[in-house]
Amino acid sequence: MKTLKVGVIGCGSIAQHRHLPEYQANKNVEIVAVCDPNEARVNEIAAKYEAKAYTNYEELLASGEVDVVSVCTPNYLHAPISIAALEAGVHVLCEKPMATSQEEADAMIEAAKKSGKKLMIAHNQRFVPSHQKARQLIESGEIGKLYSFRTAFGHPGPEGWSVDGKDSWFFRKEQAFIGAMGDLGVHKTDLLRYLLGEDITEVGAFVETSAKDFADVDDNAVCVLKTESGVVGTLAASWAYTAKEDNSTIIYGEKAILRLEDHPTYSLIVQYATGEVVNYELGKIQSNDEGGQSSSQVVDHFVESILTDKEPLITGEEGMKSLAVILAALKSSDTKQITRV
Template sequence: MIAYNQRFNKAHIKAKQIIQSGELGRVLSFKTTFGHGGPESWSSDKPDTWFFHKEKAAFGSMGDLGVHKIDLMRFLLGEEFVEAAVFVTTLAKRYPNGELIDVDDNAVCILKTQSGAIGTVTASWTYPGSEDNSTVIHCEKGSITLYGDPQFSMIIKYANGQKAYFELDTMQTNEKQTKSGVMDEFINCILTNTPPKISGEEGLKTMKVVFACFESAKTGKIVKIDY
C-alpha cells in the first residue's frame, strides 16, 4: 500500500462524491498547491537534510509534496492525466557550503486530463512562515475550495451565488499532526485480507505523471504521459 494520505481527508472524500454525482456538472479546471518552508525546518538531520541530496531522495519538492497533489487530483477527478507542461527548478535552498541543492525546491505543472480539463499542480519548499495545502476545482455549475479557509475544510460556491460551508476535518501539517487514516486502512487490509485501495500499481500511475513532469521540464516540451 502507498501512503497517499490525502485520499483519506474527509473533505476530499466528500468533494469526490459531489464531483461524481454530477451536481456541479463537468470539471473544467483546477489548481492545487502543497507548499511550506522546507523539510530542513523539521527533519531530524537538519540543516543538511537527506531531502536535499539527489542520491538519497531522487526528487525534491515534486517527490516530497507534488506527488501527493497529483495523486489527490487523480482521486478527486476519477480520471488520468494525459499531458504535462512543467517548470521544475531550484531557486533558494542551499547546502551549508552555499551551493544550491541538487534537487528541485519549486515546481509548477500544467496538466490535462482525459476529458480535457486543465489545471495546475504547484509544489514548493519556499513558502516561509506558512503552509498552503489547498485545492480549488471549477466546474460548470460551481466551484469547490478545499482546505483554503482556516475554519471550513470545504466551501462550495454555486453559479447562482449561493454558498455552502462544511467543517469536516483539518489538514495534517508538520506542526499539527492529526489522524491520517493511512494506518487504519493498512491494518484493515491485513485483518480482512483485502487488497489496498492505493496499491503499488496505483502508486505507479501517479509516479508516471511525476516522471512526465520532469521530462517536460528537461526538454521544454509538452509531454504525453505513457501509462
C-alpha cells in the same frame, strides 16, 4: 482477530510522527521491530516502543518476526526494501514517492503480485475528509462538467521538520532523486487523480531550484496538467512558501466551484453558480503543525485491508500512476516540451 506484528524500517521524522504512533494506537498490531542505520536513533526508538532494534533491514526481514513493514527510508531505498520485504512474504506500506523510476515501480508491483502480499503507498491526501466529500460531490454530478483546477502543496521545507535538518537526505539527489516534486507534488498528482476520477495524460512543467542553495534537488515546481477528458489545471509544489503552508485545491465546474483546505475554518466551501454558498467544517487536514489532524488514517486503512483481505485504496498500481505524472513533469522541464504521461 489476529494481531499483526509490525516492523518500521527507517526511523526518521515520518516514522516518528506518523507510522509508529499510528501503529501504536491500532489495537490489531504490535510493533516488534524497528530498523535504522543510525544506531543511537534506532536504540532510542526501540526502547520507546519496546521493540527490537536492527541496523540492517535484511536481518530484520530474515528474522521472520514481522508480518508487516512500513518503509520510511530515503526515496532511493523504497523499491529495493519493499521488494525484499514482499519476497520475504511480508506486507508493505511504503512512503511516497513509491520509487525513483518507472522500472522500480513495476518491479514493486510484480513482487506484490508474485508474493500475494499487500503493497500500499502512503498517499494520505485521499483520507482527508474534505477531499473525500469533494470526490462524492463530483461523482454525483453535483458540480456538473469539470472545467479546470488548481492545487498547491508548499511549506518552508523539510529542514525544519526532518530529524537531520539541512543535512537531511531530502536535499541530496543521490538519495532523494527528486525534491519538492517527490515530497509534495506526488501527493497532489495522487489527489487530483482521486478527485477527478480520471488519469492525467499530459504535463508541461518548470522544475527549479531557487530557494535552497544547499540542495541539489528541485525546491519549486509549477506544472500544467491535462486529463484524459481534457480538463486542464495547474499544480504547484514548493519548499519556498516561507511563512505559511499551503495545501489547497480548487476545482472549477459547470455548476459550482469547490474550495478545499483554502479557508482556516471551513475545510470545504462549495460556491454554486446560483450564488448559494455551502460551508463544511470537516476537521483539519493532517499537517506537521500543531493542531493538524492527529491520524492520517493511512496505517489504520492498511491494517484493515490486510485483516479483511481487501485491496488497499492506494495500491502499487495507483502509486505508479501518480509517480508517472511526476516523472513526466521532470522530463518536460528538461526537454522544454509538453510530455505525455
